[in-house]
Amino acid sequence: MKIIKIEPQGFCGGVVYAINMVEKALAGENATKPIYMLGNVVHNKNVVRAFRERGVIVLEGASRDEMLEKIDSGTIIITAHGASDKIRKRAREKGLNIIDATCRHVTKTHELVKEKLSAGYGVYYYGKKNHPETEGILGISSAIILVSDDNNLDKLPKCEGKAILTNQTTMSYLEVYRLYEKLRRIIPHLELAEEICDATRRRQEAVIAQKGKIDLCVVVGDTLSNNTRMLKETAEKNGIKAIQVEGAAELDNYDFSPYETVGVTAGASTPKNIINDVIAALAAIKNTSPN
Numbered sequence: 001m002k003i004i005k006i007e008p009q010g011f012c013g014g015v016v017y018a019i020n021m022v023e024k025a026l027a028g029e030n031a032t033k034p035i036y037m038l039g040n041v042v043h044n045k046n047v048v049r050a051f052r053e054r055g056v057i058v059l060e061g062a063s064r065d066e067m068l069e070k071i072d073s074g075t076i077i078i079t080a081h082g083a084s085d086k087i088r089k090r091a092r093e094k095g096l097n098i099i100d101a102t103c104r105h106v107t108k109t110h111e112l113v114k115e116k117l118s119a120g121y122g123v124y125y126y127g128k129k130n131h132p133e134t135e136g137i138l139g140i141s142s143a144i145i146l147v148s149d150d151n152n153l154d155k156l157p158k159c160e161g162k163a164i165l166t167n168q169t170t171m172s173y174l175e176v177y178r179l180y181e182k183l184r185r186i187i188p189h190l191e192l193a194e195e196i197c198d199a200t201r202r203r204q205e206a207v208i209a210q211k212g213k214i215d216l217c218v219v220v221g222d223t224l225s226n227n228t229r230m231l232k233e234t235a236e237k238n239g240i241k242a243i244q245v246e247g248a249a250e251l252d253n254y255d256f257s258p259y260e261t262v263g264v265t266a267g268a269s270t271p272k273n274i275i276n277d278v279i280a281a282l283a284a285i286k287n288t289s290p291n
């Protein structure tokens with residue numbers, strides 16, 4: 001079995017930024033204790049566990065509002081996925097110290113949505129229901145229409161005036177265009193502002209480029225990570241068989257004997273050591289040759 005490492009791998013800029021913000025808070029920079037995270041700073045259990053062990057308290061709840069109501073003092077870290085202005089305002093009202101680890105790509109989408117709403121646009125947002133990034137965007141205005149998949153598009157509210165479709169930064173870029181074409185059949189004047197971040201797009205393009213070259217794509221990353229899940233979906237939608245594992249131990253659940261060439265890709269929040277462990281474990285399987 002031949003193993004192909006599908007680049008790029010390792011943390012994206014947004015994850016590096018978010019981790020650095022938590023490190024600075026732990027070092028005492030602009031942070032009063034206790035230090036809370038408004039959910040998982042990035043979607044990787046290993047990264048979050050390491051911060052927990054160093055004293056960061058990870059808030060849990062059905063929404064950012066609910067999490068925020070659990071605390072009354074200290075520092076709150078807004079995760080890489082962002083939060084609405086309403087959440088920031090509430091945190092300030094409660095006297096909390098705010099550290100904002102929002103990825104700049106997410107901030108850019110917030111600004112775009114606000115600008116379009118001010119210009120009188122009806123805004124359709126393609127994103128995963130209940131994902132923190134989607135929650136943050138929907139928190140901008142109740143007028144935003146969530147499109148979570150391409151089922152029942154004809155049942156969505158129709159904006160007669162100017163209308164635009166935009167998206168969560170970590171969706172499949174091919175699906176954004178497919179969805180736009182479908183929605184345009186219902187709303188012909190619909191415009192598109194595609195907002196896939198570079199890290200997500202480059203990883204998806206790299207997987208698609210392996211079509212016909214690999215028999216199996218092993219996607220390494222947390223099940224909570226949307227960009228990781230999209231890598232698996234991208235592979236499958238392009239005819240490449242794919243599995244997703246969070247770490248090397250899960251490889252034991254699979255039989256690799258039918259495959260001659262296996263590609264390894266990883267989500268933008270998967271630590272390099274975990275990817276390397278997976279590659280090493282694959283290489284330890286009989287008759288493999290890492291590329």
Ligand code: SF4
Nearest residue numbers: 012014103169197268
């Ligand atoms: S995957 Fe994209 S949007 Fe998410 S943190 Fe990384 S760069 Fe930002």
